[in-house]
Amino acid sequence: MSNGNRVKSLSGKLAVILTVAGLSFMVSAPAHAAGGLRFEEMKCEFTEGGDGGPASPYFVLFTGRPDGTTTTTMIRKPWWDNNCEDGYVSKPQQLISANIPNNTFYMAALIEEDVDPDLYQAQINGINSILKQKWQSARTKTQLQQYNTMAPALADAVQDRLGNDDFHDVDGGWVNTQSGWLYPLHFEDGDPDESTTLVRVWLRMV
Structure with missing residues (x-):
């Protein structure tokens, strides 16, 4: 059910999976085709023996377009607070960004909230x-x-601004179609040989 390209993130104990609908990467894909990227669903899954995951998760999601324009959005819902338990599903259906053309690079950071989120709009x-x-120099590279x-730039920028919240990991991929599913992204934190927490997030082009 998934296709497209992605790059595996750093290994670890916590895993978050982002799946994007309507996106994939193809060098020959026309860059002018653009749709909207929407956060559809989050599901928490703990493997056997898991010690729990990010009970109050939120995300910082970046998109870098081929023309050099960028957007960065914090995805957080109050009802996620202390609710990310095994089997928990949330469907916020939040529009993240409009005008997302093919060959756009996207990535997200997973953060665990302590009491209140450390990050705000500024x-x-x-x-x-x-x-x-x-991104201005990176966009022309492989x-x-x-x-x-x-x-690493997203990880550093987020961690430099956190106080009590915990940063977990970053992963990313590339838009290559306006319809279809991308390969899931994996966010891990800790020892990959130990129990793992999975948080699956589906994004959709609309």
Whole structure:
């Protein structure tokens, strides 16, 4: 049910999966085709022996378009607070960004909220400014070079702004079609040989 390209993130104990509908990567794909990217669903799954995952997760999601424009959005829902237990499903159906053409690079960071989120709009704007500057040079490079440039930049920008919240991981992929499913993204934190928490997030082009 999935196709397209992605780059595996750092190994670890916590895993988050992002699946994007309507997206894949094809060098020959026309860059002018653009749709909207929507956050459809999040599902929490704990493997046997798991010690629990990000009980109150939220996400910082970045998109870098081929023309150099970028967006960075925080995805957080109050009803996620202390609710990310095994089998928990949420369907916020939130539009993340419009005008997402083929060959757009997207990535997300998973963060666990402590009491209240450490990030607010001014900080998200600051993160986007840093990533936009990085993207200007990265956008003309290979996929691997893009990922190796942008993923650490997002991780650093987020962690520099956190107080009590916990950063978990970053992963990313590329838009290559306006319909269809991308290969799931994996976010991990800790020892991959130990129990793993999975949070699946489906995104859709609309």
